Amino acid sequence: MLSKRDRLYQAAEALQALRCPVCGGDMTRAGDDFACGRGHRVNVNRRGCLNFLSQPVEGCYDAALFQARRRVFAAGCYRTVADAVEQLLSPGPQSLLDAGCGDGWYLNELLTRHPDWQGAGVDISRDAILQATDQLCTALWCVGDLRRLPFRDGAFTAVLDILTPASYEEFRRVLRPGGRLIKVYPGSGYLRELRAARNMPPYAEGQVEDYLREKAQVLSEIRVTRTLPVTPALWRDFVWMTPLNQDLTADGKEQLALRPSDTVTVDLHVAAVTLNARD
Numbered sequence: 001m002l003s004k005r006d007r008l009y010q011a012a013e014a015l016q017a018l019r020c021p022v023c024g025g026d027m028t029r030a031g032d033d034f035a036c037g038r039g040h041r042v043n044v045n046r047r048g049c050l051n052f053l054s055q056p057v058e059g060c061y062d063a064a065l066f067q068a069r070r071r072v073f074a075a076g077c078y079r080t081v082a083d084a085v086e087q088l089l090s091p092g093p094q095s096l097l098d099a100g101c102g103d104g105w106y107l108n109e110l111l112t113r114h115p116d117w118q119g120a121g122v123d124i125s126r127d128a129i130l131q132a133t134d135q136l137c138t139a140l141w142c143v144g145d146l147r148r149l150p151f152r153d154g155a156f157t158a159v160l161d162i163l164t165p166a167s168y169e170e171f172r173r174v175l176r177p178g179g180r181l182i183k184v185y186p187g188s189g190y191l192r193e194l195r196a197a198r199n200m201p202p203y204a205e206g207q208v209e210d211y212l213r214e215k216a217q218v219l220s221e222i223r224v225t226r227t228l229p230v231t232p233a234l235w236r237d238f239v240w241m242t243p244l245n246q247d248l249t250a251d252g253k254e255q256l257a258l259r260p261s262d263t264v265t266v267d268l269h270v271a272a273v274t275l276n277a278r279d
């Protein structure tokens, strides 16, 4: 079996997508690392990822959140969302960029279903990417900022932006002409049991959609709405996996975990769009 580093080299070779963050030149393999023609280098981490951030970004997304997310994904709670994403991609082999990929579950799922597809995942959280590299697919995992993507113009057939902030200019730049953005954003029922347990009103729809419609033409959309039965253990994982609860201390999260609902609702819009030409 290939090592994590070898899988990264293989993915980089297949995609030919890396761009120097300093000068914008193409980056190719140089010994163990990658370098551009001007000699700017990016190291390949022993755990099979590239780091494009000059310093780590502290955020609310820590290792505990991604570990809980992994268990929720493993329980199959988001499989129908992956199905919808797959259905909305254009026909034929894909080179995918998962922007703000978190622990990379969606990209791994799609590349496992389609071994002839290529993919890269980028996230600003190192904890997230280190979990992503644990998965078995061959993908180019990068710690980086989706507002300054380390990829060439037109490198991807599709960009996935799943519950993550968007950078439409950058997405347009790295998409091939005619490429699709698959945008996943919450519907009003999303995690309603968790919101209710915290006396939060349902998620207010509108803002993301209005902005998306300003920037893009919506080709097609699937609404995934499922109310799932959950065990107390899975409820606890939902409590820990959502950024909704990141204002709570660990104790606060455990208190919430002790008041389980027996269902959790996943209600998401999955939209395939083409981005408007730059205005």
Ligand SMILES: C[S@@+](CC[C@H](N)C(=O)[O-])C[C@H]1O[C@@H](n2cnc3c(N)ncnc32)[C@H](O)[C@@H]1O
Residues within 6 Å of the ligand: 059, 061, 069, 099, 100, 101, 102, 103, 105, 122, 123, 124, 125, 128, 144, 145, 146, 147, 161, 162, 163, 164, 165, 243
């Ligand atoms: C709610 S999580 C969603 C993760 C993943 N797409 C999923 O659905 O499981 C949002 C993700 O966006 C990432 N993120 C936020 N701002 C980012 C940025 N500027 N560049 C790259 N990733 C970012 C976070 O680190 C986090 O992993």
Ligand SMILES: [Zn+2]
Residues within 6 Å of the ligand: 020, 021, 022, 023, 024, 025, 036, 037, 038, 039, 040
């Ligand atoms: Zn360079």
